[in-house]
Amino acid sequence: MRLTLMTILVEMAMQTNSSQELRPLQIPALRAHKGNQIYYVTVLRLRDVVERVEVPQSQGSEGKNQQKTQEFRSNKIRDYLLLKSQKLCNTLVIKVCSGSPRWFELEIQDNNLFSSKDLLPHLNGMLGILYLHGSEKLLVADGKNIVIGMSKALEIDNSLESEEVSAIFVSHSA
Secondary structure: OEEOHHHHHHHHHHHOOOOOOOOOEEEEEEEEEEOOEEEEEEEEEHHHHHHHEEOOOOOHHHHHHHHHHHHHHHHHHHHHHHHOOOOOOOOEEEEEEEOOOEEEEEOOOOOOOOOHHHOOHHHOOOEEEEEEOOOOEEEEEEOHHHHHHHHHHHHHOHHHHHOEEEEEEEOOOO
C-alpha cells in the first residue's frame, strides 16, 4: 500500500488508543525478508529501547553465572555510554512477541537524480514507517547486555535518552 507521509500520519493518529500504556511510536525503517520471515531495520532512541524492550531473565543455577557475566558486561556498556563522546553499539535484534506493528510504505517520487521508474523492482515496498501502537510485547533477542547497560546509563544521565541505536525488528508472523 503506497501512501503519502501526511496520509500515514493522519491514519496513525486515528488508530491511537488512549488506553494504551505507552505512546505510539513512528520508526523510520527498511522492510526486508529472508524466506518467509519479514524483518525491519530501524533506528531507535535509547529512551524508546529502555521503555519498550523487555530483557529475558536467566534461570536456574546456570542463570547465576550468567547474571554475574551480564552484570559485568552491562556495567562496561553503561560506562562506555557515559564516558565516551563517540559511541557505537552493536545492532539490537528485537522480537515482536505480541501485538501487530503496522507497516506504512513510503513512495519514492521522481526527482532531479532519477525517475522512480528506474528503481529496481526489489526496492518497491522497502522504505517506510514502522508504527508501534504501544501495546506490543517486545523482547530483546540479541543485545541483552546492551539494553541493560543503556538502562543503567539513563538512570545516571537522562541526557543520553535521545541518542540512537540501530535495531532489527523480527515479526512473530510473516
